[in-house]
């Protein structure tokens with residue numbers, strides 16, 4: 147990976163970043179995950195795979211996405227210069243397609259016929275359905291009934307793209323149950339299908355694979371920023387749900403001296419159930435096949451979470467984030483729901499860019515940081531566009547009041 151010793155050394159051969167990560171799997175899946183890892187290490191490093199993925203990024207996704215100097219926002223705050231990496235301009239409107247195209251390309255090389263995944267707000271489902279259409283693969287997306295009712299436009303998009311949406315009707319009928327349901331479906335036919343995980347989470351090798359596919363964001367941004375300014379950014383800021391857009395940006399800068407801030411959703415309060423800030427308030431535990439820092443109840447079960455951005459609504463976090471923050475290479479920050487809505491309107495009105503509510507968390511924190519670090523620069527990963535959120539925002543936080 148472009149002479150980056152850290153990316154080669156982490157995770158180790160067993161999928162660990164320090165004590166975080168690993169692969170906690172039911173016995174019948176151990177062999178499948180080992181063969182995915184082998185395929186990733188061999189096929190994923192082959193000339194044909196790399197050049198096909200590069201061509202897809204350029205001609206289909208529209209990469210590289212620009213780095214943009216947000217002059218109006220910068221002047222309004224009067225502090226550090228704020229730059230945006232425009233993943234909202236990536237095809238489908240967010241960064242998730244970066245890893246979905248990689249996972250689907252690997253599936254094609256492995257001769258798989260079907261992509262299976264869960265989705266919460268529907269963003270990962272839409273990106274994966276897009277990749278499945280491109281490669282001519284079947285696609286099955288598991289989604290809780292509560293989310294299906296809430297996220298109607300994304301459900302429609304998946305259906306238009308040819309995916310099968312499987313409603314999940316047990317438990318709380320949201321993301322965690324959708325993961326359980328997708329895993330069960332995958333267990334029934336692991337030979338012909340592949341479980342395409344939606345972030346830098348899950349059992350090894352997914353946290354590594356998804357990070358590597360997303361690292362295109364950071365490598366592009368590093369070069370673009372150097373070309374624009376002659377320097378590297380002093381600060382990097384990205385929101386953290388599972389952590390894929392943040393790792394995508396951070397991975398190209400780990401050996402540099404920039405400060406890196408992962409922004410977690412502080413929701414409406416500090417009690418369990420009022421936020422989804424896993425690294426801020428959580429403790430060590432295993433969920434969905436990997437060891438990390440998670441929000442848990444007294445009995446060790448995953449806690450209820452809340453965020454205004456459904457893409458950040460996850461009670462754990464990618465193991466690499468747990469590791470990097472434990473060695474203090476990254477800093478953990480937060481933005482709450484109110485600050486996020488304020489940032490959503492501020493960026494829309496000052497720059498003509500409507501951010502996804504997830505990305506608005508990063509903008510909200512960058513605005514605070516900018517006023518503290520007057521003579522520095524801040525590069526924010528604008529992970530997605532906010533078209534999916536406008537109805538919700540206008541209904542609950544009307545423009546007249548902001």
Ligand SMILES: *Cc1c(COP(=O)(O)O)cnc(C)c1O
Nearest residue numbers: 345387388389390391457504530
């Ligand atoms: C899903 C999503 C996120 C959160 O996922 P990460 O894996 O933490 O990046 C952030 N932004 C957008 C726009 C998303 O769709």
